[in-house]
Amino acid sequence: MQADYAAGVDLDALLDGEGGAWRRASSEDLKLMGTPVGLQPTEAIRAAWMGKAIGAVHAARVAALHNGELLAVRLEWEDPSEDGQLGDTTAFADGAAVLFPAAPDAPLMTMGAPGAGVNAWYWRADEDGSGRHVVAEGLGTTRTLDRELVRSRGVWQQGRWRVVIARALRVRSDEPVAQLEPGGVTGFGVAIWEGGHGERAGVKAFSGDWRELRLAAGR
Numbered sequence: 001m002q003a004d005y006a007a008g009v010d011l012d013a014l015l016d017g018e019g020g021a022w023r024r025a026s027s028e029d030l031k032l033m034g035t036p037v038g039l040q041p042t043e044a045i046r047a048a049w050m051g052k053a054i055g056a057v058h059a060a061r062v063a064a065l066h067n068g069e070l071l072a073v074r075l076e077w078e079d080p081s082e083d084g085q086l087g088d089t090t091a092f093a094d095g096a097a098v099l100f101p102a103a104p105d106a107p108l109m110t111m112g113a114p115g116a117g118v119n120a121w122y123w124r125a126d127e128d129g130s131g132r133h134v135v136a137e138g139l140g141t142t143r144t145l146d147r148e149l150v151r152s153r154g155v156w157q158q159g160r161w162r163v164v165i166a167r168a169l170r171v172r173s174d175e176p177v178a179q180l181e182p183g184g185v186t187g188f189g190v191a192i193w194e195g196g197h198g199e200r201a202g203v204k205a206f207s208g209d210w211r212e213l214r215l216a217a218g219r
Contacts, residue, residue, distance in 0.1 A: 001028045003064035003071060005182065005216040014065060014072035015153040017162040022074060027063040030190055032205040039110065040202050041140030055205035056194035060096075068182055068218040072166035073098045073121075075190060082156040083195030084125035092200045093126040095193035096154075096163050100178035100186055101210065102135065108189045108210055111136040111202075117176030121165045123152035125195070131165055135175050139202070145175055169215075183217035 006014070009021045016022075034055025040046045060077040075096050083094045099108060102117040112118035112135075120134040120142075131150030136142040149171055154163040169180040180186055187210030193199040 001062065001064065001188075001211060001213055002026055003066050003073075003213055003215045005218050006065045006067050007218070009065070009067045011070060011151060011166060014067065014070060014166050015151060015164045017074050017076075017153065017155065017164045021065060022063060025063040025065055025074070027061050027074075028211075029059055029061050030207045030211065031059050032057055032190070032192060033208055034205055035202055039139060045202065049203060054199070054203055056197035056199065057192045057205045060190055060192060060207075062190060064213060066169065066182065066215055069168060070166050071169055071180060071215070072164050073188075074162065074164045075192070076160060076162045077192060078159060079156070079161050079194060079196075080159050081196040082125070084128075084156075092193070092195035092198060093124050094156075094161065094195045095122065095124040095200075095204075096161070096165070097122040097134070097191045098165050099189035099191060099206075100180075102176035102178055108187075108206070108208070110139050111142065112176075113138050119177040120191070121150045121152075121167050123150075123154060123163050123165050124193075125154060125156075128152065128154050131167075133167070133177070135177060137176065142201075145173070145177070180215060182215050185212060185214050187211065188213040
């Protein structure tokens with residue numbers, strides 16, 4: 001898949017998933033699978049989900065643009081309910097993330113491994129606008145680095161989410177995060193949480209193995 005070059009398009013325009021910048025962007029449909037119950041990080045979660053279906057969202061349409069400084073990824077998927085609020089312990093918000101390897105051998109299935117991190121740019125419906133910049137180096141190690149670098153915007157209409165998640169191609173960090181550049185190639189993955197299905201943390205749908213994302217060279 002290619003992240004097309006959008007010269008002169010600013011952050012606000014990139015975050016407008018229905019705007020003109022996206023009209024000619026190439027897209028790809030990704031099949032999603034539920035994370036295996038045996039890979040959930042705690043015994044309590046494994047017991048609670050044993051025998052239940054994980055991964056309510058089965059597919060997502062993905063498109064990407066960059067302006068030479070920022071990469072934006074647009075995700076679209078079907079969801080019959082807009083879950084944008086947290087309530088008691090049985091109410092969870094819809095969420096989505098774009099995942100990148102911070103090291104060439106980082107495994108996506110286990111959210112990285114020691115010394116081979118996975119970097120997630122994470123959106124949640126109850127925190128729309130301010131995304132989370134997340135890293136993980138194995139099951140149960142996910143941690144949020146900040147809520148400033150990643151920007152996001154989501155719109156739910158007629159049973160479908162359209163979410164854009166963006167970050168600078170390169171950032172200053174001592175953490176295992178993705179560093180990207182125009183003309184470069186990276187792996188990427190997608191994860192989606194259906195709050196109405198009780199999904200949160202490691203209970204999610206995701207795209208399985210890494211896919212290839214090529215960033216078009218800037219002009």
